[in-house]
Amino acid sequence: MIEALQQQTQISKRYRLANGVLTEDMLVGANQRWVAYPIGDSHQEQLRKRLELGGFILGAAIKSHTPEKTYYTVPIGARPLHLENNVVSGGQFGYSDQHLMYDLGELSGRIHAENNAIVAGPRAETAFAIVDFIKPGDSHLYVAPGAEKLLIPTPEDNPLEAQISQFSPDFLEQYHDSLHSFADGYMRGVQ
Amino acid sequence: MSELTHEAYIPDVETEEDRVATFEQQLSSVTDVRTLNLELDLYQEDPVRIGVNQVFAETYGASGPTLAVHPNFEFLTTGGDVGFQAFSTRTGKRSAHGVFFGQLTNKEGRTVEVAVKPHAVEARHSSATDYVTNAAVEKLGMHNLQPVGVMMPHNEETAYSLSQLDRTITTLDSINWKALRKQDRGDYEQIWSQVARQTALIHSLGSVAHGDLAARNIALKVDGGIFPMDWERAKMSLNPTRDVEARYALSQEDLRELMESMVRSPQGSFKAGLGLFEHEDSWTGFEKLIFTEYAQTRVGYARNPAEARDVIEEVAELQSSLRSHLRIID
Numbered sequence A: 001m002i003e004a005l006q007q008q009t010q011i012s013k014r015y016r017l018a019n020g021v022l023t024e025d026m027l028v029g030a031n032q033r034w035v036a037y038p039i040g041d042s043h044q045e046q047l048r049k050r051l052e053l054g055g056f057i058l059g060a061a062i063k064s065h066t067p068e069k070t071y072y073t074v075p076i077g078a079r080p081l082h083l084e085n086n087v088v089s090g091g092q093f094g095y096s097d098q099h100l101m102y103d104l105g106e107l108s109g110r111i112h113a114e115n116n117a118i119v120a121g122p123r124a125e126t127a128f129a130i131v132d133f134i135k136p137g138d139s140h141l142y143v144a145p146g147a148e149k150l151l152i153p154t155p156e157d158n159p160l161e162a163q164i165s166q167f168s169p170d171f172l173e174q175y176h177d178s179l180h181s182f183a184d185g186y187m188r189g190v191q
Numbered sequence B: 001m002s003e004l005t006h007e008a009y010i011p012d013v014e015t016e017e018d019r020v021a022t023f024e025q026q027l028s029s030v031t032d033v034r035t036l037n038l039e040l041d042l043y044q045e046d047p048v049r050i051g052v053n054q055v056f057a058e059t060y061g062a063s064g065p066t067l068a069v070h071p072n073f074e075f076l077t078t079g080g081d082v083g084f085q086a087f088s089t090r091t092g093k094r095s096a097h098g099v100f101f102g103q104l105t106n107k108e109g110r111t112v113e114v115a116v117k118p119h120a121v122e123a124r125h126s127s128a129t130d131y132v133t134n135a136a137v138e139k140l141g142m143h144n145l146q147p148v149g150v151m152m153p154h155n156e157e158t159a160y161s162l163s164q165l166d167r168t169i170t171t172l173d174s175i176n177w178k179a180l181r182k183q184d185r186g187d188y189e190q191i192w193s194q195v196a197r198q199t200a201l202i203h204s205l206g207s208v209a210h211g212d213l214a215a216r217n218i219a220l221k222v223d224g225g226i227f228p229m230d231w232e233r234a235k236m237s238l239n240p241t242r243d244v245e246a247r248y249a250l251s252q253e254d255l256r257e258l259m260e261s262m263v264r265s266p267q268g269s270f271k272a273g274l275g276l277f278e279h280e281d282s283w284t285g286f287e288k289l290i291f292t293e294y295a296q297t298r299v300g301y302a303r304n305p306a307e308a309r310d311v312i313e314e315v316a317e318l319q320s321s322l323r324s325h326l327r328i329i330d
Helices: A042-053 A097-115 A159-164 A169-174 A176-190 B016-028 B047-059 B071-077 B125-140 B177-183 B185-203 B244-263 B282-301 B305-329
Strands: A024-028 A032-038 A069-074 A117-119 A128-130 A141-143 A151-153 B032-035 B066-069 B083-086 B100-105 B111-119 B147-152 B159-164 B169-171 B207-209 B218-221 B226-228 B235-237
Touching (some): A097 A117, A097 A128, A097 A141, A169 A176, A169 B177, B016 B083, B016 B100, B016 B147, B032 B071, B047 B066, B047 B125, B047 B235, B071 B147, B111 B125, B125 B147, B125 B159, B125 B235, B177 B185, B185 B207, B185 B226, B185 B282, B244 B282, B244 B305, B282 B305
Parallel strands (some): B032 B066
Antiparallel strands (some): A024 A032, A117 A151, A128 A141, B083 B100, B100 B111, B111 B159, B169 B218, B207 B235, B218 B226
């Protein structure tokens, strides 16, 4: 692992998944990308394992964690959700804003249903990552590694509204036209 | 009022599903898979035209649709029956060609991920042009998408050019610039600084111009490097010209296209852009992000004082014409 870390290259901000929790994002060797963050407490570790089992987390944990950090290997081209420009056109092979917001709602709804938690703000969108060019049936959207540290218990009143309120005003403005899709996806996710 | 409505005259718009289905159908009827061996001499006056003739010669005489592939993808010529699986993506949705993406698999299970660009019947030569210009850029040693091949139809059908899908890039029109600028002004400026220098390099190579240098045709790599792609309309000759009008014609078109794509509003129904300068004077913004560095780099690449004088003359003319053009579109 140390040998691999010595070959790391800088990564463009457009791709960097760093979000305050996840502190390192690097290209390692010829074609691997690793992210890392400090290991959480036992409750957070438990949550991380549940998120991983549920298939929510981008990439795969690297087994040989150091005592201080959790490492994940992630797809090289994965991008942070909050730096995506709008895509209006869709179709069977297009991943439009509407589709994206539906998936974001469904993912948030499933996190609520399975963990009784919402992704905390004030910029909850920075916890999510997009993978482009996928085969039909695969998922475009995941939470970035370290998301367990951003989860807070779901408030009893109106969890959907509570989750929406955790996104930044800029993000809500950008996807204003697709917020109904977020709500539809959320309802699907909690079922 | 006539009973004929306006809608009655609107032709059916082909959907992405239709485009993919048509490609799959044509691919399944390919009778001939060949290797394309181009001999490009970039010091000729019009090497692209000569290369296109070579492609047509290589694909001539087949009894059905022909798939002609770059030597790097020769494995597609063995085993027969090349299949295609389309990908879902956010990329390429502003492409006028209706580009789509997916994976080619030959009978032996070997695969290559590709971007597929359809070319209408009346412009089928552009599939060969697209392939040849990409091969020429490869020969120049500039970073580019690897050309995979062309699929030439037998009858009056669509032609296709294919290049290798690179999962480690995205295009500049995919970025939420407002958010990136807010997050890291330095990174934002660094990207455009590279665009300025790369454009200057291209225009310093001889008689080379990209021909369609909009933000959607500029790729950003995961390591932060940028490179222009989609060279289908490129002018590509390493023969330099001292004629200022000829050089100006090449550079002006690229800079005008780039400037328009940076200036125009994302909400525009015609040539929607990035809207980077909505809160400042557009020329000041463009000059600061691109033009000053472009001009300095161009002069820096001049090989002798005479060439430097030519470049300074060209750059002055560019500045004047781009500012005038901006008054029309702004």
